[in-house]
Amino acid sequence: MxxxxxxxxxxxxxxxxxxxxxxWLHPSTEDGSDVNIRSYRRLAKLAEHGLFDLFxxxxxxxxxxxxxxxxxxxPLFTNVLEPLTCLSALAGSTEFIxxxxxxxxxxxxxxxVARQFASLDHISDGRAAWNVVTSANxxxxxxxxxxxxxxxxxxxxxxxxxxxxxxxLWDTWEDDAFVYDREAVRFYDPDKxxxxxxxxxxxxxxxxxxxxxxxxGRPVIIQAGASDAGKELAAETADLVFGSGTNLEKxxxxxxxxxxxxxxxxxPADALKVLAGVSVTVGExxxxxxxxxxxxxALLHPAVAxxxxxxxxxxxxxxxxxxxxxxxxxxxxxxxxxxxxxxxxVRMIREEKLTLRQIAQRYAxxxxxxxxxxxQVCDQLEEWFHGGAxxxxxxxxxxxxxxxxxxxxxxxxxLQRRGLFRKEYTGRTLRDxxxxxxxxxxxxxxxxxx
Numbered sequence: 001m002x003x004x005x006x007x008x009x010x011x012x013x014x015x016x017x018x019x020x021x022x023x024w025l026h027p028s029t030e031d032g033s034d035v036n037i038r039s040y041r042r043l044a045k046l047a048e049h050g051l052f053d054l055f056x057x058x059x060x061x062x063x064x065x066x067x068x069x070x071x072x073x074x075p076l077f078t079n080v081l082e083p084l085t086c087l088s089a090l091a092g093s094t095e096f097i098x099x100x101x102x103x104x105x106x107x108x109x110x111x112x113v114a115r116q117f118a119s120l121d122h123i124s125d126g127r128a129a130w131n132v133v134t135s136a137n138x139x140x141x142x143x144x145x146x147x148x149x150x151x152x153x154x155x156x157x158x159x160x161x162x163x164x165x166x167x168x169l170w171d172t173w174e175d176d177a178f179v180y181d182r183e184a185v186r187f188y189d190p191d192k193x194x195x196x197x198x199x200x201x202x203x204x205x206x207x208x209x210x211x212x213x214x215x216x217g218r219p220v221i222i223q224a225g226a227s228d229a230g231k232e233l234a235a236e237t238a239d240l241v242f243g244s245g246t247n248l249e250k251x252x253x254x255x256x257x258x259x260x261x262x263x264x265x266x267x268p269a270d271a272l273k274v275l276a277g278v279s280v281t282v283g284e285x286x287x288x289x290x291x292x293x294x295x296x297x298a299l300l301h302p303a304v305a306x307x308x309x310x311x312x313x314x315x316x317x318x319x320x321x322x323x324x325x326x327x328x329x330x331x332x333x334x335x336x337x338x339x340x341x342x343x344x345x346v347r348m349i350r351e352e353k354l355t356l357r358q359i360a361q362r363y364a365x366x367x368x369x370x371x372x373x374x375x376q377v378c379d380q381l382e383e384w385f386h387g388g389a390x391x392x393x394x395x396x397x398x399x400x401x402x403x404x405x406x407x408x409x410x411x412x413x414x415l416q417r418r419g420l421f422r423k424e425y426t427g428r429t430l431r432d433x434x435x436x437x438x439x440x441x442x443x444x445x446x447x448x449x450x
Contacts, residue, residue: 009392011054020398024297050408053433054098057083062139074304091124098430100129105162114169126215126429131222136337154164156229172208215440227342235261251389276390282406289371305360312341322357374410
């Protein structure tokens with residue numbers, strides 16, 4: 001039997017007005033598309049036509065209510081649909097593509113998340129994925145009665161217990177527990193129910209999930225943490241990780257580090273797929289791609305660029321001159337939000353000696369940027385894929401739907417020509433697409449207790 005060649009996995013982060021902060025200003029975008037389910041459907045169908053593994057919706061349960069002169073110019077998670085509601089609506093409009101969304105472990109309960117994603121997995125016939133986040137902004141904390149987020153380590157301790165409980169809830173039932181035996185008047189076999197008794201530092205639960213085991217066994221778990229705590233959580237529990245390396249060397253280091261942590265949890269390295277985050281801009285010529293990038297850069301309001309930078313540096317930079325370096329005394333001693341983003345900004349300040357304007361404009365482009373012709377883009381993707389930096393890619397597209405149209409029309413065929421990407425779906429579930437085994441169910445008669 002011929003072993004199929006390793007192939008690239010593709011996902012993209014859904015922003016109807018584009019991932020670039022100035023994307024909504026571009027004439028190709030549609031006003032109000034982020035709350036228009038028809039716009040989501042068109043995008044999901046386009047991605048499915050391109051044979052993508054996953055349609056992914058990032059989210060934060062927050063609205064920015066300060067510095068409104070700046071935030072009113074930048075629609076960051078503003079006027080958007082709630083992910084689970086949107087993905088459930090999309091399940092009936094698509095057939096193969098995975099449907100992933102974010103739900104925070106800091107502002108939910110394990111039972112709610114387990115039930116919602118189990119329901120999505122049933123509704124979609126096995127295409128659901130949960131992106132596990134601890135949340136990384138204090139606006140979210142204030143929506144739930146807290147002045148600020150708990151410390152980073154505390155958030156991850158809660159997340160670890162949260163995920164373990166969700167996994168147990170998804171295994172409340174054995175696969176064949178529901179027998180529908182009319183003659184015996186038996187709806188389910190009680191011996192195949194596994195009640196949960198749990199009392200830990202953050203959660204207490206005595207019960208079980210009131211829905212049968214899902215088509216995937218368990219929905220796919222996504223994680224994106226770049227801190228040590230985040231990588232440990234991913235190595236223990238994640239099926240899919242969104243990497244954040246800004247260049248090949250760093251991405252390769254992240255990939256090797258994360259995979260090396262899995263053995264201690266009894267997991268083989270191929271049980272987790274790493275998708276490197278990359279911003280993609282495609283043109284029929286290299287100059288056309290450059291022009292697309294420069295057009296968005298010209299549309300970007302400088303106050304928005306500075307605000308976005310300051311948000312991840314966890315510092316107020318709005319009063320500093322644009323064309324001078326950021327002073328050392330404005331750099332916080334440590335980060336409590338996005339630790340990887342914080343570290344990269346500090347590196348640019350200290351090592352590259354860039355001005356505030358230069359750093360802000362570069363940072364506004366988001367994750368590692370790839371731009372050029374389809375061949376040039378695919379050359380870089382292939383280098384990362386074969387260079388031990390990624391199992392695939394999470395595309396952030398500065399413009400949507402134009403960016404996704406370019407990828408599906410030009411990048412996907414080039415990857416297929418190189419034998420690096422599928423020419424048809426060969427399975428129905430997201431685990432099938434990712435080459436991940438369906439997790440076995442709980443053993444007969446066991447009690448999932450601590």
